[in-house]
Amino acid sequence: MTSLEPKITPQLVADHGLKPDEYERILTLIGREPSFTELGIFSAMWNEHCSYKSSRLHLKGLPTKAPWVIQGPGENAGVIDIGDGQAAVFKMESHNHPSYIEPYQGAGTGVGGILRDVFTMGARPIAALNALRFGDPKHPRTRHLVAGVVAGIGGYGNSFGVPTVGGLVGFHTRYDGNCLVNAMAVGLADADKIFYAKATGVGLPVVYLGSKTGRDGIHGATMASAEFGEGAEEKRPTVQVGDPFAEKLLLEACLEIMEAGCVVAIQDMGAAGLTCSAVEMGAKGDLGIELDLDKLPCREAGMSAYEMMLSESQERMLMVIAPGKEAQAEAIFRKWGLDFAIVGRTTDTLRFVVKHKGEVKADLPIKELGDEAPLYDRPWVETPKQQNVDPASLEISATVPGALERLLGSPDFASKRWIWEQYDHLILNNTVQRPGGDAAVVRVEDGPKGLVMACDVTPRYCEADPFEGGKQAVAEVWRNITAVGGKPLALTDNLNFGNPERPEIMGQLVGCLRGIGAAALALDFPVVSGNVSLYNETNGRAILPTPTIGGVGVVADVAKTATLAFKDDGETILVIGATTGWLGQSAFLSEILDREDGAPPPVDLALERKHGDFVRTLIEEGLVTAVHDVSDGGLLVAVAEMAMASGIGATLVAPPAGMVPHAFWFGEDQARYIVTVAHAKALVLKRAETAGITVAKLGVTGSDRLNIPGERPIIVDALRERHEAWLPIYMGAGF
Amino acid sequence: MKARVLVTLKSAVLDPQGKAIEGALRSLGVPGVASVRQGKVFDVELDGDDKVRAEATLKDACEKLLANTVIESYRIEFVG
Amino acid sequence: MKARVLVTLKSAVLDPQGKAIEGALRSLGVPGVASVRQGKVFDVELDGDDKVRAEATLKDACEKLLANTVIESYRIEFVG
Amino acid sequence: MKSAVLVFPGSNREGDAKRALENVSGSRVSLVWHAETELPTGTDLVVLPGGFSYGDYLRCGAIAARASIMDAVRAHAARGGLVLGICNGFQILCESGLLPGVLVRNARLRFVCREALLKVERTDTPFTRKYAKGAVVRYPVAHGEGNYAADAETLKQLEGDGRVIFRYVTADGRRDDTQVLNGAANSIAGIASEKLNVLGLMPHPENHVDPLLGPTDGRGLFESIAGVLEKA
Numbered sequence A: 001m002t003s004l005e006p007k008i009t010p011q012l013v014a015d016h017g018l019k020p021d022e023y024e025r026i027l028t029l030i031g032r033e034p035s036f037t038e039l040g041i042f043s044a045m046w047n048e049h050c051s052y053k054s055s056r057l058h059l060k061g062l063p064t065k066a067p068w069v070i071q072g073p074g075e076n077a078g079v080i081d082i083g084d085g086q087a088a089v090f091k092m093e094s095h096n097h098p099s100y101i102e103p104y105q106g107a108g109t110g111v112g113g114i115l116r117d118v119f120t121m122g123a124r125p126i127a128a129l130n131a132l133r134f135g136d137p138k139h140p141r142t143r144h145l146v147a148g149v150v151a152g153i154g155g156y157g158n159s160f161g162v163p164t165v166g167g168l169v170g171f172h173t174r175y176d177g178n179c180l181v182n183a184m185a186v187g188l189a190d191a192d193k194i195f196y197a198k199a200t201g202v203g204l205p206v207v208y209l210g211s212k213t214g215r216d217g218i219h220g221a222t223m224a225s226a227e228f229g230e231g232a233e234e235k236r237p238t239v240q241v242g243d244p245f246a247e248k249l250l251l252e253a254c255l256e257i258m259e260a261g262c263v264v265a266i267q268d269m270g271a272a273g274l275t276c277s278a279v280e281m282g283a284k285g286d287l288g289i290e291l292d293l294d295k296l297p298c299r300e301a302g303m304s305a306y307e308m309m310l311s312e313s314q315e316r317m318l319m320v321i322a323p324g325k326e327a328q329a330e331a332i333f334r335k336w337g338l339d340f341a342i343v344g345r346t347t348d349t350l351r352f353v354v355k356h357k358g359e360v361k362a363d364l365p366i367k368e369l370g371d372e373a374p375l376y377d378r379p380w381v382e383t384p385k386q387q388n389v390d391p392a393s394l395e396i397s398a399t400v401p402g403a404l405e406r407l408l409g410s411p412d413f414a415s416k417r418w419i420w421e422q423y424d425h426l427i428l429n430n431t432v433q434r435p436g437g438d439a440a441v442v443r444v445e446d447g448p449k450g451l452v453m454a455c456d457v458t459p460r461y462c463e464a465d466p467f468e469g470g471k472q473a474v475a476e477v478w479r480n481i482t483a484v485g486g487k488p489l490a491l492t493d494n495l496n497f498g499n500p501e502r503p504e505i506m507g508q509l510v511g512c513l514r515g516i517g518a519a520a521l522a523l524d525f526p527v528v529s530g531n532v533s534l535y536n537e538t539n540g541r542a543i544l545p546t547p548t549i550g551g552v553g554v555v556a557d558v559a560k561t562a563t564l565a566f567k568d569d570g571e572t573i574l575v576i577g578a579t580t581g582w583l584g585q586s587a588f589l590s591e592i593l594d595r596e597d598g599a600p601p602p603v604d605l606a607l608e609r610k611h612g613d614f615v616r617t618l619i620e621e622g623l624v625t626a627v628h629d630v631s632d633g634g635l636l637v638a639v640a641e642m643a644m645a646s647g648i649g650a651t652l653v654a655p656p657a658g659m660v661p662h663a664f665w666f667g668e669d670q671a672r673y674i675v676t677v678a679h680a681k682a683l684v685l686k687r688a689e690t691a692g693i694t695v696a697k698l699g700v701t702g703s704d705r706l707n708i709p710g711e712r713p714i715i716v717d718a719l720r721e722r723h724e725a726w727l728p729i730y731m732g733a734g735f
Numbered sequence B, C: 001m002k003a004r005v006l007v008t009l010k011s012a013v014l015d016p017q018g019k020a021i022e023g024a025l026r027s028l029g030v031p032g033v034a035s036v037r038q039g040k041v042f043d044v045e046l047d048g049d050d051k052v053r054a055e056a057t058l059k060d061a062c063e064k065l066l067a068n069t070v071i072e073s074y075r076i077e078f079v080g
Numbered sequence D: 001m002k003s004a005v006l007v008f009p010g011s012n013r014e015g016d017a018k019r020a021l022e023n024v025s026g027s028r029v030s031l032v033w034h035a036e037t038e039l040p041t042g043t044d045l046v047v048l049p050g051g052f053s054y055g056d057y058l059r060c061g062a063i064a065a066r067a068s069i070m071d072a073v074r075a076h077a078a079r080g081g082l083v084l085g086i087c088n089g090f091q092i093l094c095e096s097g098l099l100p101g102v103l104v105r106n107a108r109l110r111f112v113c114r115e116a117l118l119k120v121e122r123t124d125t126p127f128t129r130k131y132a133k134g135a136v137v138r139y140p141v142a143h144g145e146g147n148y149a150a151d152a153e154t155l156k157q158l159e160g161d162g163r164v165i166f167r168y169v170t171a172d173g174r175r176d177d178t179q180v181l182n183g184a185a186n187s188i189a190g191i192a193s194e195k196l197n198v199l200g201l202m203p204h205p206e207n208h209v210d211p212l213l214g215p216t217d218g219r220g221l222f223e224s225i226a227g228v229l230e231k232a
């Protein structure tokens, strides 16, 4: 059956990213040598990206349940109940490697992929976010990557018609050879109309929908699971080109045929394309699938079965159509100008059979393709703990205002307006809080309910202490959602790490996952979806461990959300949570003193919860006028952000006696928020006292500058100018 | 000196624009068009008239900016 | 049959992309480029091999869709 | 008042336009598919919404401008019916010959989504009568190809006939052609047909009608239309 196909040699097996023992496993499983097409299918199913062979064991420890979770990990996206019969459907996914090779198309198809994951489940995407990490701004490739990735994300999302409402952007030399592009999408569906991949019913048509299949991205999933070497350039021909227009049509057509009751099961074709989607539909439903590749809509002539099975052409879907509904489904697809073809059927054989030109190209046990994928308990070592940094031991020449100005003008803190102005963040007319705040708020239909979304992680913390760093990432997202008044409901994660075959890297993954799990549990913030991206390293140098967390929460009335801008002169500024002046792994240490060391701030999850719940209640009751969480950069950066957003300055208190001023202003103690109060000041203080919550007065709003006792005044407008300047100037120098 | 640079998508790369144009021509009743692929053309005016140098300059321009060599190929032509 | 359609901006029309490219080439240190104007090229595959008919078809395609004749002019070339 | 919002493959702000119209005018709005050949009987206002019809491929608005519904729109406009093209709708109107000129890539070649300040140049049009003369309003823009271009003669004629309805201005309300966010000739953000019944503009009044989401300066445009049609 393999007359025209290459012979299976150890080299060919290795080229497919399969280790000798993995190949042995294949031989045992099927009792014979696989055909070339079958080898391709195994390589797609068993690579890191699809099988999670290095991470699966550790992912099992994550809390995934809550009364409001409708669907946890295991489907295209997670689903949560947001009340009133509605559900939010969301997930985050990486497109790191393709974006490094071709930033515009790589990032664009990343957005396309995650949007598809969401509407595959029957949800209309209502918001998108993205978490981006680039190398040192001085690295010759960085500017090109920033320009391309941002244009690619905008190019896809804007055309598709989803508002891109939030995200994060960071720079660090450890991403020089591997940028990170993590895209998140959030959709809205009726809670009782969610669609799944699980096929049911024997003899039903398997239908192919969307764009035609070309030779794009063959081996893309394998690429995502391999470390970059000097030869990265050679992997170029696999680049996929996104077609947001086709995706928009696919969205409308899919939602229309779902509404018409035509769909039994649906699965998008993402990584590893037709192979992964067909196998998943069958395996989940305990059914076999038989495909006839002669029917497959192809863009190019002479494509082989191997190529068709592994193509990663974008904007495609696979569905099992309800009996007797083919004609209706086809009419809807034709109306939208999309391809529609019956390419196979479900069977009761539990075999995955692929036919092409009268030959059987593959005949494999369908369940085992997924279930029997290798599972590794890779050796790992714990990251050694570091001592905290004693502020008194530091030699600091920068003044407090000088350090603030430098921080706010540095790549990580500088305004990202240049980026989010390239994203349509207003379309659909529901964006209540635009980019630039703690979390995005998007009204649900005509309101008053809204969804609150944020994503975050502090890789420096994760590198120094994976467990605390993992906790902190979850806590910070939870805090961001809380700071606008949202009730955090569930999270999605995107675990970006280096080569898991190295025990130190595996130790980072294990540590971060434990931290994420502990925080998710303590904060009632379960994990409902996610994605793992490993082998992010070049020539043996790994990225910083970067477990990006994306969170979704709900707010009952979008009119009652809080924003971070100061509202008026003469209001009291309070800080909730204790300040010890923790400088280990702080932005201050890294940016001003050029050292990245020490232990990161520990996260007290009980305190996080207590403080967050307190702040949320204050917002709900309208007792606070502005709210901002305190994260990297510490108190003074947070206050400055509140001032810059409003143009209103403040007169601040002196640091407590005995504390190094820089540690007070720039320390990164967790579980803190800054709030302003007007008439309700006494009541808020009383409430805090009753609840046993540490609150300190930080100052009073007013004037056009920030006044700190004993320091020169900082003009808010000048600070804002500096804050806004870095990115446009940096990008302006290039194309 | 005048030159023309043609930048076209490599043959296996999807061309969404070409595809949309094919569809539009069909629905406008223009018959007999089997396929369309869209590319870019740059009409470049160069200083001097040293063709060898001009060619080198344009090659440099293509590699650095005009073409995305990951998915596109380019051709340099001299006009007149 | 293969044909190529070139669509270029009329000379009086402003070309922001060409302008931006000129600037970018300068800042990338590509010397000697006096001006750049960007246009489009369509590689069209046509049924049959009647050149006269093909030319008529393409002219029709240009007038109806491929060129905005208010600002663009077009040229049809046959390849090979 | 009866309005029809057209839907082309790739349109994506049709819902925003419909919602804004319904919100401001209180009347029901129908969506009309591009492949139709007739507008619903009694249509007073046709809206060509924002979005990326046909992916903005070839030239923005080019393929949509040749849709079959566009003949009906031309006939409607010729009868003096109101036509409003927003963003991609403006691009379609230019491509279809209902308005002169063309919209090309932004001068900085980047998509831009932000609030823009616009001077309302005329208040004696069906679209702007509710604004004060010389008012400066704030609408958001969200486009990559909003750079209005036309030959010198066309520009002269547009200016001479007073057909520039909206113009980008700086924060202090001045016109500065060197500072336009997209590079548009004469800082043009919106123009009208000779009879002032067809308006095309790049900014999105429909995204500024709800106080929860930001300024509400866009309401004036929809109130103007509703007022005109009420009287008629």
Ligand SMILES: Nc1ncnc2c1ncn2[C@@H]1O[C@H](COP(=O)(O)OP(=O)(O)O)[C@@H](O)[C@H]1O
Residues within 6 Å of the ligand: A049, A050, A059, A062, A072, A073, A074, A075, A076, A077, A078, A091, A093, A117, A270, A271, A493, A494, A495, A527, A528, A529, A530, A531, A532
């Ligand atoms: N880090 C993770 N945490 C939780 N769930 C995860 C994680 N990584 C992957 N998953 C879940 O595993 C399933 C498979 O993920 P993936 O292969 O990325 O899906 P897809 O093929 O749709 O892109 C999804 O349900 C996803 O949510």
Ligand SMILES: [Mg+2]
Residues within 6 Å of the ligand: A076, A116, A117, A268, A270
């Ligand atoms: Mg999926």
